[in-house]
Amino acid sequence: xxxxxxxxxxxxxxxxxxxxxxxxxxxxxxxxxxxxxxxxxxxxxxxxxxxxxxxxxxxxxxxxxxxxxxxxxxxxxxxxxxxxxxxxxxxxxxxxxxxxxxxxxxxxxxxxxxxxxxxxxxxxxxxxxxxxxxxxxxxxxxxxxxxxxxxxxxxxxxxxxxxxxxxxxxxxxxxxxxxxxxxxxxxxxxxxxxxxxxxxxxxxxxxxxxxxxxxxxxxxxxxxxxxxxxxxxxxxxxxxxxxxxxxxxxxxxxxxxxxxxxxxxxxxxxxxxxxxxxxxxxxxxxxxxxxxxxxxxxxxxxxxxxxxxxxxxxxxxxxxxxxxxxxxxxxxxxxxxxxxxxxxxxxxxxxxxxxxxxxxxxxxxxxxxxxxxxxxxxxxxxxxxxxxxxxxxxxxxxxxxxxxxxxxxxxxxxxxxxxxxxxxxxxxxxxxxxxxxxxxxxxxxxxxxxxxxxxxxxxxxxxxxxxxxxxxxxxxxxxxxxxxxxxxxxxxxxxxxxxxxxxx
Amino acid sequence: xxxxxxxxxxxxxxxxxxxxxxxxxxxxxxxxxxxxxxxxxxxxxxxxxxxxxxxxxxxxxxxxxxxxxxxxxxxxxxxxxxxxxxxxxxxxxxxxxxxxxxxxxxxxxxxxxxxxxxxxxxxxxxxxxxxxxxxxxxxxxxxxxxxxxxxxxxxxxxxxxxxxxxxxxxxxxxxxxxxxxxxxxxxxxxxxxxxxxxxxxxxxxxxxxxxxxxxxxxxxxxxxxxxxxxxxxxxxxxxxxxxxxxxxxxxxxxxxxxxxxxxxxxxxxxxxxxxxxxxxxxxxxxxxxxxxxxxxxxxxxxxxxxxxxxxxxxx
Numbered sequence: 001x002x003x004x005x006x007x008x009x010x011x012x013x014x015x016x017x018x019x020x021x022x023x024x025x026x027x028x029x030x031x032x033x034x035x036x037x038x039x040x041x042x043x044x045x046x047x048x049x050x051x052x053x054x055x056x057x058x059x060x061x062x063x064x065x066x067x068x069x070x071x072x073x074x075x076x077x078x079x080x081x082x083x084x085x086x087x088x089x090x091x092x093x094x095x096x097x098x099x100x101x102x103x104x105x106x107x108x109x110x111x112x113x114x115x116x117x118x119x120x121x122x123x124x125x126x127x128x129x130x131x132x133x134x135x136x137x138x139x140x141x142x143x144x145x146x147x148x149x150x151x152x153x154x155x156x157x158x159x160x161x162x163x164x165x166x167x168x169x170x171x172x173x174x175x176x177x178x179x180x181x182x183x184x185x186x187x188x189x190x191x192x193x194x195x196x197x198x199x200x201x202x203x204x205x206x207x208x209x210x211x212x213x214x215x216x217x218x219x220x221x222x223x224x225x226x227x228x229x230x231x232x233x234x235x236x237x238x239x240x241x242x243x244x245x246x247x248x249x250x251x252x253x254x255x256x257x258x259x260x261x262x263x264x265x266x267x268x269x270x271x272x273x274x275x276x277x278x279x280x281x282x283x284x285x286x287x288x289x290x291x292x293x294x295x296x297x298x299x300x301x302x303x304x305x306x307x308x309x310x311x312x313x314x315x316x317x318x319x320x321x322x323x324x325x326x327x328x329x330x331x332x333x334x335x336x337x338x339x340x341x342x343x344x345x346x347x348x349x350x351x352x353x354x355x356x357x358x359x360x361x362x363x364x365x366x367x368x369x370x371x372x373x374x375x376x377x378x379x380x381x382x383x384x385x386x387x388x389x390x391x392x393x394x395x396x397x398x399x400x401x402x403x404x405x406x407x408x409x410x411x412x413x414x415x416x417x418x419x420x421x422x423x424x425x426x427x428x429x430x431x432x433x434x435x436x437x438x439x440x441x442x443x444x445x446x447x448x449x450x451x452x453x454x455x456x457x458x459x460x461x462x463x464x465x466x467x468x469x470x471x472x473x474x475x476x477x478x479x480x481x482x483x484x485x486x487x488x489x490x491x492x493x494x495x496x497x498x499x500x501x502x503x504x
Numbered sequence: 505x506x507x508x509x510x511x512x513x514x515x516x517x518x519x520x521x522x523x524x525x526x527x528x529x530x531x532x533x534x535x536x537x538x539x540x541x542x543x544x545x546x547x548x549x550x551x552x553x554x555x556x557x558x559x560x561x562x563x564x565x566x567x568x569x570x571x572x573x574x575x576x577x578x579x580x581x582x583x584x585x586x587x588x589x590x591x592x593x594x595x596x597x598x599x600x601x602x603x604x605x606x607x608x609x610x611x612x613x614x615x616x617x618x619x620x621x622x623x624x625x626x627x628x629x630x631x632x633x634x635x636x637x638x639x640x641x642x643x644x645x646x647x648x649x650x651x652x653x654x655x656x657x658x659x660x661x662x663x664x665x666x667x668x669x670x671x672x673x674x675x676x677x678x679x680x681x682x683x684x685x686x687x688x689x690x691x692x693x694x695x696x697x698x699x700x701x702x703x704x705x706x707x708x709x710x711x712x713x714x715x716x717x718x719x720x721x722x723x724x725x726x727x728x729x730x731x732x733x734x735x736x737x738x739x740x741x742x743x744x745x746x747x748x749x750x751x752x753x754x755x756x757x758x759x760x761x762x763x764x765x766x767x768x769x770x771x772x773x774x775x776x777x778x779x780x781x782x783x784x785x786x787x788x789x790x791x792x793x794x795x796x797x798x799x800x801x802x803x804x805x806x807x808x809x810x811x812x813x814x815x816x817x818x819x
Contacts, residue, residue: 304704328706342704347697347764352690357706359687366686410705 006031006194007163012061014047021047023218034195036209040238040429044218045198049165053078053085084156085165090148094141098134099123102155126154130184146177165196174289202231239431247462250441253281254465260449261314268307269296271473281444285464286453288493293473294453298420302334303327328357333411337422343407346396351377353395353406357414380409401432420451457486471495516773527784548779549668554727554750556679557720559771562754564696565763566622571724573633574604575743578728580637583646583738593650601725608721616713638740647737657733668730680768696763753778756806
């Protein structure tokens with residue numbers, strides 16, 4: 001029984017005022033296994049993890065580490081018992097070296113002095129052990145996200161972690177970095193470290209895990225042996241119903257005669273010499289790696305950042321928006337990547353969020369027409385089916401998918417003709433994704449145009465009518481629908497094209 | 505309905521009620537005598553008026569430390585115009601208010617256009633305009649106004665209702681209207697909640713900041729006129745430290761120092777609490793220095809409650 005398991009969470013319940021985040025979740029982790037933990041957003045994965053490390057205190061339930069029973073953990077207890085978490089955000093200090101970060105808070109000393117040489121030696125050993133190539137003297141800010149994550153892992157191992165919990169570890173990484181991370185995970189498993197691996201990406205779960213635990217709405221659903229599970233089954237277990245298609249069908253409604261947006265040699269905000277055309281009723285996908293300059297391009301079009309040269313032609317007229325306000329008044333909208341920081345105004349109501357861009361239009365002498373304000377909010381709540389008890393609910397209390405809908409509602413209310421989506425379904429669970437896709441379809445079917453930035457290859461190919469790929473702030477390729485091919489997109493995205501060579 | 509939510513939302517008024525009862529008992533009833541209540545309404549009127557502009561500023565998570573200096577400068581300039589330059593009283597008041605609004609705009613230039621943190625920008629203008637007030641007055645009091653000037657601070661309607669209290673009530677009504685009925689109010693909350701997201705929702709954040717600091721300057725100016733009329737003489741030290749009383753009222757009234765949260769009715773309660781606290785302590789013969797200690801503690805506790813509830817919300 002207990003001897004087989006390094007970590008056991010028994011009937012964990014966690015209540016917040018008014019909400020039950022975890023109802024009754026049990027999780028058992030065997031020595032030297034990788035346990036995939038999956039569930040939709042809001043299913044309670046993060047809360048469960050926080051209970052393991054003492055960041056949250058369970059309302060009831062037991063936690064056993066190596067047979068020792070606890071009612072609650074604390075960060076210190078977790079560390080003493082060898083439980084470590086690799087969060088999505090790292091705790092590295094950019095101005096310090098890799099070695100110093102590894103020994104952050106517990107430096108090796110020689111008398112009063114910090115023994116830098118010893119730290120660098122030990123760091124080298126720790127990195128070698130995990131087969132990672134990092135120069136211990138390198139400042140962390142000069143390292144890529146992938147290597148920074150490796151330092152976090154090395155730090156946990158260096159502190160004798162027996163249980164390693166990884167929360168969406170692949171989210172910030174490029175595909176090469178993901179490969180390296182996989183290798184480290186497999187190495188750790190061989191060394192007998194037990195790992196809980198949380199990810200939205202099911203293919204990763206299949207590749208790495210020995211068993212998969214599914215939770216839904218704060219409740220334990222089931223645990224499966226990985227080789228016996230299928231993707232469809234897992235999705236069904238996570239969502240609680242069957243999803244027949246990933247992308248809703250759409251008849252092409254591209255109006256080739258009407259160019260809504262045209263960029264001619266646009267340079268600025270880091271991007272160089274970008275030219276493209278977007279037609280009415282078209283979804284133009286913008287592919288590429290993170291940092292390729294796609295968000296930067298969106299910011300220029302939306303007036304959030306200035307362009308240096310080139311021209312933007314919108315509906316036949318050259319425009320040069322100096323602020324988001326100007327862009328919105330022209331009919332251009334942006335649904336940003338970071339919903340919580342840039343998209344929704346979390347602390348105010350749904351009604352106010354939807355009306356925010358048009359308050360000046362529904363006011364006389366700056367006094368708001370509150371009847372109109374309510375009507376408009378009500379109209380878009382129905383039209384795009386925002387699920388909420390009342391329109392006065394604060395947006396921060398909505399799920400990710402519903403927050404995204406509120407942002408979209410805002411732009412529909414502002415009557416925007418071109419809507420730029422930056423990672424439209426990031427952090428949104430499987431069921432809500434489908435609804436967002438349906439809304440995008442409705443947008444283009446009503447004659448609007450969509451520019452969609454996406455790092456998810458499947459989404460890019462599933463939703464776009466045409467794809468343009470950026471690499472290192474330049475355009476490297478364009479694919480028509482019939483040419484869609486993930487290898488080709490990856491090639492363009494890594495900048496290996498004739499075009500790129502020419503422009504260099 | 506006496507449920508938990510009702511209590512939570514109106515806790516501030518309960519504090520006020522408790523305060524009144526305590527002082528009423530401690531002062532053997534003097535505290536709640538008609539005369540003293542009128543007295544309190546006069547005393548709170550000027551920082552009540554100044555608190556409206558400060559509410560807007562704190563709502564966007566900024567701060568305006570210059571209003572004490574604005575009050576001083578308005579005192580000195582308005583008095584100088586009336587006494588030394590012989591300008592008509594109403595013209596002098598109008599010029600003073602325009603000047604106060606202008607100082608607010610200067611603060612806004614520093615904060616919005618240049619990007620100096622509000623704390624530093626308004627601290628700088630506090631120092632500058634305090635100095636200017638001294639330069640104009642030479643540190644000497646200016647007195648000898650028209651008796652009509654008493655309308656702002658000393659006269660009463662129907663022999664009992666101070667005009668300055670009526671003025672404060674009108675100002676609160678205007679402030680509440682701006683906050684709840686106009687789109688500017690919506691913008692204030694949006695910017696206070698998340699400035700970047702507000703900008704990306706089409707709000708011209710910088711323009712709104714100009715408006716907010718102009719309001720803050722204007723209301724401080726009006727408070728200065730009331731104070732000048734009440735004292736009937738301009739002193740170069742009159743506004744010193746007043747910004748702290750005003751900030752205390754606003755924060756005690758539930759306006760979050762993190763921005764985006766707060767209401768005018770809360771601020772009214774905050775003003776009344778601080779006003780009656782000051783008055784009650786004077787009645788009980790508490791020394792000025794002890795009063796400072798108490799007020800400082802009140803500010804710390806008010807902000808402390810705000811910070812703790814923020815921490816709890818985060819968890």
